[in-house]
Amino acid sequence: NAGVTQTPKFQVLKTGQSMTLQCAQDMNHNSMYWYRQDPGMGLRLIYYSASEGTTDKGEVPNGYNVSRLNKREFSLRLESAAPSQTSVYFCASIQEGGRALFGPGTRLTVL
Amino acid sequence: AQSVTQPDIHITVSEGASLELRCNYSYGATPYLFWYVQSPGQGLQLLLKYFSGDTLVQGIKGFEAEFKRSQSSFNLRKPSVHWSDAAEYFCAVGAGGATNKLIFGTGTLLAVQP
Numbered sequence: 178n179a180g181v182t183q184t185p186k187f188q189v190l191k192t193g194q195s196m197t198l199q200c201a202q203d204m205n206h207n208s209m210y211w212y213r214q215d216p217g218m219g220l221r222l223i224y225y226s227a228s229e230g231t232t233d234k235g236e237v238p239n240g241y242n243v244s245r246l247n248k249r250e251f252s253l254r255l256e257s258a259a260p261s262q263t264s265v266y267f268c269a270s271i272q273e274g275g276r277a278l279f280g281p282g283t284r285l286t287v288l
Numbered sequence: 289a290q291s292v293t294q295p296d297i298h299i300t301v302s303e304g305a306s307l308e309l310r311c312n313y314s315y316g317a318t319p320y321l322f323w324y325v326q327s328p329g330q331g332l333q334l335l336l337k338y339f340s341g342d343t344l345v346q347g348i349k350g351f352e353a354e355f356k357r358s359q360s361s362f363n364l365r366k367p368s369v370h371w372s373d374a375a376e377y378f379c380a381v382g383a384g385g386a387t388n389k390l391i392f393g394t395g396t397l398l399a400v401q402p
Binding site: 267278 | 334392393
């Protein structure tokens with residue numbers, strides 16, 4: 178039982194490059210979320226998926242796309258990375274009632 | 289819309305002193321409230337949660353929080369802080385229900401002086 182896993186842990190991109198952040202959970206939770214964490218701004222919700230096959234925008238969705246591939250996996254894609262997307266990205270799997278289990282994070286730098 | 293305010297960006301306390309971290313929320317119904325802690329370079333760990341019932345909830349590591357509906361607050365407390373409590377603390381409000389969307393505050397960074 179690994180909980181929530183994220184890959185990669187670190188990534189450096191050049192402006193305009195694309196990449197996909199992967200997230201998987203093995204707790205059979207319906208809800209999964211992507212947050213970004215920036216100094217002084219806390220965690221801001223990018224996208225979430227309340228159940229397999231559904232996705233919805235959060236507070237800061239611009240520049241991102243997501244795919245809920247199946248119940249376990251929820252990926253976040255940056256189609257054309259920008260320096261403003263330099264951040265730490267956390268995936269979370271959320272139980273009924275809102276208790277969240279977080280992945281270890283992906284530290285992304287866009288040059 | 290849901291929102292969470294943590295008015296203190298940074299707090300410093302002496303080891304052994306008491307601690308209170310403030311959290312105010314905005315939500316139309318009875319909220320689900322959470323406190324998470326993040327140690328440097330780590331993910332977030334749940335400290336405690338409030339769904340309903342007793343307004344004083346106990347969490348891990350000796351933390352407690354009190355839900356006060358009249359003040360829209362959910363402050364985190366600890367009677368005696370340990371050096372290992374130095375971390376960033378996030379308050380969050382959840383809608384519950386099918387979407388379980390969690391909205392976080394901006395965090396309070398706690399430093400502990402020897």
